[in-house]
Amino acid sequence: MQVRGELAAVLTVTKLTKVYRGRKPVTAVDNLTFELGRGEILGLLGPNGAGKTTTIQMLLSTLKPTTGRIEYFGKSLAQDRESILALVGYASAYSKLPSHLAVEENLDVFGRLYGMPGHARKERTKELLTRFGVWDLRRRTMAGLSAGQTTRVMLAKAFLARPRVALLDEPTASLDPDIAHEVRDFVRAQRDEAGASILYTSHNMDEVAEVCDRVLFLDRGKIAAVGTPEELAASAASTRMQFTVEQGLDHLIHSAEAWSLDVTVERQTVEVEIDEHHIAAFLQELARKAVTYTRISVFKPTLEDYFIMLARRSNGNAGGEEDPAASSTPSAGNGRALGS
Secondary structure, rough: OOOOHHHHEEEEEEEEEEEEEEOOOOOEEEEEEEEEEEEOOOEOOOOOOOOOHHHHHHHOOOOOEEEEEEEOOEEEEEOOOOOOOOOOHEEEEEOOOOOOOEHHHHHHHHHHHHOOOOHHHHHHHHHHHOOOHHHHHHHOOOOOOOOHHHHHHHHHHHHHOOOOOOEOOOOOOOOHHHHHHHHHOOOOOOOOOOOEEEEEEEEHHHHHHHOOOOOEEEEEEEEEEEOOOOOOOOHOOEEEEEEEEOOOHHHHHHHHOOOOOEEEEEEEEEEEEEHHHHHHHHHHHHHOOOOEEEEEEEEEEOHHHHHHHHHOOOHOOOOOOOOOHHOOOOOOOOOOOOOO
């Protein structure tokens, strides 16, 4: 599988499967195989219950796979867990830090776990908390923070030790638009300036299209599609053109029908679905037929169109299961699981 810019993979997942045993076994992740390239931001998306949370927990070694293999930097996670997780950061809008500790105390604990010297811990803590706008809250306990403030502290924790790989689960959840914009800029900077590789989940499709180099869609634990945001969006829908017609309404409609385009008419407004590559030729034909319009709008297909298409297809198929791991998150106190 190709990775961004043909760069070497820093994370390789091979035939990863997780089955929850019980009276009715649930396969949350089913034979998953993918790679994350060095300096790549890979979106991991899918409807609720698709297996995203279970996958991330297995990548953090807080959940044991039923079968399959996870390798970071060419090393097996099962065999070199401690050395690998020292290079992996993790943030989730759904996990918590000890509520009775202050923000700076929590980050100091994690800095120690990562083996960071005292001065480095303090400098990096100030740098990140300032960057995320919560430096003034450093002495406040986690219990006293809002959801958005907690999310920003979790992001600071994820990048505290300058990880080579970061797993980010809904990193902008609960954030105001201006702060979310800052976080997206920060994430891209970690890729471009620090060479970090990032696995990124979000329900904000515009955000994913803006940030991610590639997107991997999960559906009932399996890979449903993988590609760039543009490729997947284009596969879901055609470009729509909307005209407010001043003269030549009938000519426009007849041209659209001759081109076998889907056309919708409401008074003087006409909307057609068309392949993006045919737009110029279609407009030239309208000009030859003296069709004039006061307004034209072009709506390109989006990643959200693809997500909706996938969700509808998934809901239309019987047998979908919830992701059993979605109700739990890796514990901050899980031994040497530094990524958690």
